[in-house]
Amino acid sequence: MQLTLWTYEGPPHVGAMRIATALADVHYVLHAPQGDTYADLLFTMIQRDAKRPPVTYTTFQARDLGGDTAELFQSSAREAVARFKPNALLVGASCTAELIQDDPGGLSKALNLGIPVVALELPSYQRKENWGAAETFYQVVRQLADTQRRPLPRQPGQRPRCNILGPAALGFRHRDDLTEITRLLDALGVDVHVVAPQGATVAQLATLGEAHFNVVLYPEIASVAAGWLQRTFGQPFTRTVPMGMGATRDFIREVAELAGVDPEPVLQGQGARAPWYARSVDSTYLTHKRVFVFGDATHAVAAARIAAEEMGFTVVGIGTYSREFAREVRACATRLGIEALISDDYLEVEARIAELQPELVLGTQMERHIAKRLGIPCAVISAPVHVQDFPARYSPVMGFEGANVLFDTWVHPLMMGLEEHLIGMFRGDAEFHADAAPSHLGGAVRPQPAAAQPELEPEPVLVAVEAAPAAPHDGPPAWQADAERELRKIPFFVRGKARRNTELYARDKGLPSITLETLYDAKAHFSR
């Protein structure tokens, strides 16, 4: 059993729903208990779809368990096909149905429905949402792509054609990434043959093999299917995810190579303002801001590169919940000289962030909870996300416009330069003080907590002094009152790091307690 305050991914059948909902003319019959229809809300509310997901649930109840749940599944499948007339049917079980072992695949074969049936085996107690989506997409492609339809020989003057693989329902900014990348491919002189799963029909899926190569936008969803297409049709696929300026340029070169076109005109990056914004002097204060990055592997790796190379941040931590892509994240961490955190345990992520004390967290909806608790600015870069990250406005994170969007999104939660300077200078202000939120984020004026005012009585020395005098070399060394007061004069967004460095320094030197001197010794030590 795993204690889970927040889960980074849903169960695998939600991944299957994301594929079914993205596809144009399939239906999914899901053997599931009453209540699992909550997943419809992900699509109708979070993504604000105007139609119900194409999913029929058997919604069995306790009284059904004594009876024939297999018959219930079969009648649901029969009714769904008669009513919705799909061109292919997906069938599978949710976690509870997995326990009662009714075999949806075998049961539907026995029905002779007259359309292709894709039976999904999604182990709910081992795997998760993205794996479920990848497996479902793979099974769909494998069973519905016509292996007789081979890549079309290119006529002189004819544009090369690619498939775009990966965009799905409930994906973080998939809608606008697809638009942005389609434009980019068009500018390169490449036509899009089929986009899948988003919007693909069963008839289109049959022709997947006719494209010259594949563009994989979301490896978490599409890399298994792309691997099969490569083995079956000899279609190569792109490895670079075009997120950030550098990665977009690499992607353009990679596509140009596969397509045999000239990348130069597109490499100019028309409309990309982010590089100039990052170079303008207003951004100088962003240099070496310490950031922690967490998300799915694709977005985390891309964000780390942007943070380090394009924003001038220092990436102090990186991690992912995508175990399937741990290797990629570890490699990225090695390049940054840090250790990757591969975990789907929210508490572990929280502990790591608390330990590293970054000035900015780039994470998921779940890191927003952690950042609120620790009082650290935060921006969302990856699923899981909530309704506010399915915006009405055009908000890609890929391509050149995506780079613009990311610049704005990441800088926004940080305190702006002037305010940051003035807070470092003058600390007694009733309205602007270290424990207030950045003023450009609005909100009510929070009075300065009395304890932070230096004019008052000496502050109560922190618990650590009383708790650890007997064992000065274990745990954090004790802070003396004057050092503790001085620490509070350091702006809040770097105070955590200063505390940590000073304690580290004191422990290294075997000091039993931290004095004012120790604080400045440590500052000098670490500034080298």
Add this chain to the structure above:
Amino acid sequence: MNASIPIRSLDAPGRSGGCSDAPVLRERGQREVFCGLTGIIWLHRKIQDAFFLVVGSRTCAHLIQSAAGVMIFAEPRFATAIIDERDLAGLADCNDELDRVVDRLLERRPDIRLLFLVGSCPSEVIKLDLSRAALRLSTRHHPSTRVLNYSGSGIETTFTQGEDACLAAMVPVLPTPDALAAPELLVVGALADVVEDQFARLFAQLGIGPVRFFPARQANDLPPVGPNTRYLLAQPFLGDTAAALDKRGAQRLPAPFPLGEEGTTGWLLAACEAFGVPRERFDAVTAAPRQRAQAALARQREVLAGRSVFFFPDSQLEIPLARFLGRELGMQLGEVGTPYLHRAHLAAELALLPAGTPLSEGQHLERQLDRCRAARPDLVVCGLGLANPLEAEGMTTKWAIELVFTPIHGYEQAGDLAELFARPLRRRALLDADATPQRWLEA
């Protein structure tokens, strides 16, 4: 008090009138409803020092965070112990695992006074005995934390039944009052804090007391219950809780539910009758709030009267709400669907419901949608899985879940409750008017 004046019954047809004996359409098929785990979304805010630990799968965890995770929590008050394959294969002892998880949780959150182990479909299907686990853990963490259990599984509970199961689990641990104590009134069902305060004031003015509310805002502030307890249900979905209270000798006061002016009056009257409050006093205390409620309702009636409404099953609040919309706001009642119909608890409601109202219990979603489309009601009350799709079909919807976490009970909220139904209709009129580009071009 001995000269209590018998209180006349509401101006309703007798017990045999209304829909008391009306046939109910019972259907089986896909049910588009929540499971009882969703009760955690409001219960964790009501009982402020309780924590809800679901023992289930990743699906359960995903359900709760999809519903509540749009809020940002520094300290969440719910979590899931996710069963994994080692537990299923018997490689790990589920009970040891659960003990470990609870230890880790309580270590992080020593402020938790009451911990609910909440059963789910997977834990029910593998027959994990959470009641024994709760007993064991209660002993282990005594006296700082009490551990109880209930089931919020979809196979056994629908949406608000989760609250019922939660409260029913607390009933056995409620203290026993002094046998000679005077009768006390207990109001049962989670109410908004402001509503609770209003009712407390009304009961005080009526001279009824002591009055306690269940659940209380703090876990260790448990109301006593015994043969001298008279209780009023504030919510219609509390079948098991009522049965558990009955078992401890408490007596239910039959009443309609306190929704709208009429329902609140009937509900308060039931208490007055039981506590021998003279009619004059009742009239004197309630005259002003009743008048306020009627005035507030009159404004919403302009929008709602004559409009038709269709209820999909959701919370068991549907029948009282339909009664309110039909009688106090003049709406035309189409189908009133409810996930479960507790005839005894709803007897007073059914008697008041206009005769001929089509009632349904349970659901075959696709057929019900067919009926709804054929009826083309002016307003559809349904869950969020259906609301936007029906809007896109041109229907106006009121999402039902909001009715469970908005203050809607009592006189002062009667106007607000009506407004919840009027708002989507007003909004549609507003947006449709603004959709005429001409208006802006000429301006």
